[in-house]
Amino acid sequence: MTRKKIFAANWKMNNMTAEVATFFGAIGDSCVALKDREVIVTPSFPYLAQAAALAKGKNITLAAQNFHFEENGAFTGEVSLTMLADLGIRTVLIGHSERRHVMGESHEHLRKKVAFAQKKGFRTIFCIGETLAQREKGELFAVIDMQLSSAFDGNLTCPPEDMVIAYEPVWAIGTGVNATGAQAQEMHDYVRKFMDKHYGRKDITILYGGSVKPDNVKELMTMPDIDGALVGGASLKADSFSKLIFWDR
Numbered sequence: 001m002t003r004k005k006i007f008a009a010n011w012k013m014n015n016m017t018a019e020v021a022t023f024f025g026a027i028g029d030s031c032v033a034l035k036d037r038e039v040i041v042t043p044s045f046p047y048l049a050q051a052a053a054l055a056k057g058k059n060i061t062l063a064a065q066n067f068h069f070e071e072n073g074a075f076t077g078e079v080s081l082t083m084l085a086d087l088g089i090r091t092v093l094i095g096h097s098e099r100r101h102v103m104g105e106s107h108e109h110l111r112k113k114v115a116f117a118q119k120k121g122f123r124t125i126f127c128i129g130e131t132l133a134q135r136e137k138g139e140l141f142a143v144i145d146m147q148l149s150s151a152f153d154g155n156l157t158c159p160p161e162d163m164v165i166a167y168e169p170v171w172a173i174g175t176g177v178n179a180t181g182a183q184a185q186e187m188h189d190y191v192r193k194f195m196d197k198h199y200g201r202k203d204i205t206i207l208y209g210g211s212v213k214p215d216n217v218k219e220l221m222t223m224p225d226i227d228g229a230l231v232g233g234a235s236l237k238a239d240s241f242s243k244l245i246f247w248d249r
Contacts, residue, residue: 003205005221006164006228007245008040008125009235010065010093010209019236020047024054026238031059031245037228039245040091040125041235045079048087063091063125066099069109069116081120092117095127095151097170107150114151118158125164125207125230126151128191132171141190148194156199164205165191166230172210174232181219184208188225214243221247 015023020043031039042063043051052062068078084092094113099105117124128147130140144167156163167187172178179187188206196202208220209230220226235241 003203003227005037006040006205006207007037007241008042008063008166008207008228008230009241010042010096010230010232011044011236012065012098012232013044014236015043015047017047017050020050021054023236023238024051024058024060027058027060027242029058030242032057034059034245037245042093048084048089052088061091062089063093064089065093065096067092067113067117069112081116081122084122085120090121091123091125093125093127095147097127097129097168097173101131101170107146111151111155115155118156118162121162123162123164124158125166127166127168127209127230129168129170129173129210135169135171140187144187144191145194148191149198152199156201160201160204163201164207165195166207166209167191168209168230174211176211178211178213178216178220179208181223184220185223185225188223192225212244214240214247217244217247 038061040061040063041051042065048062055062064084067081067084068075071082072080095110114124128144130143134140134143169179191206192202195204205227206225207228207230208226212220212229212231213234229244231241231244234244
């Protein structure tokens with residue numbers, strides 16, 4: 001199966017009204033004719049409706065950075081999948097390292113999110129990755145095993161196209177230090193074999209994230225098991241993000 005490359009912009013807690021308008025104005029219709037790759041943008045919650053209006057007709061998918069695993073109720077500060085669906089959002093991030101390590105989301109918490117997203121028919125970009133200390137101790141593969149199995153064992157029911165994995169080594173996120181093409185490929189190959197062995201999903205789409213920039217994107221995207229990128233800082237402006245989307249042109 002030929003896997004379509006995905007370039008996902010994770011804006012995190014950045015870009016307000018003016019920047020959102022500037023981004024979509026600058027990116028224009030450049031993505032409209034794309035057939036071999038998909039572009040995803042994840043604005044902060046207050047700007048999802050604005051982004052949804054600006055993205056119409058541009059062949060850009062919008063996604064949410066977070067959600068709660070209950071339908072509704074007394075969960076102050078949380079956002080439900082029903083609310084996201086009301087805005088036309090059908091793709092979500094789960095398990096980003098900042099949600100794990102800064103916000104304290106546990107394996108069980110993430111498992112509930114995976115289950116609920118599938119129940120509601122959402123596509124998920126599930127993030128995994130080891131810290132520098134874990135890599136230096138030789139624990140990187142055990143960490144990835146735990147992150148995948150704790151979320152997916154007996155809990156992976158969605159169609160193959162509705163689950164995307166993003167490998168983001170924590171030591172490379174926002175640090176300016178990226179994994180080399182060989183390091184990233186080693187882990188992507190490992191994840192693909194793991195998903196095939198345990199869940200029969202060899203052709204799952206696997207993205208790389210962690211200081212992806214115009215000057216290293218080609219090395220990463222030419223690796224056989226890297227199917228795109230989840231991008232932070234370089235995705236905040238249309239100019240730098242476009243250089244990643246159209247890395248081979």
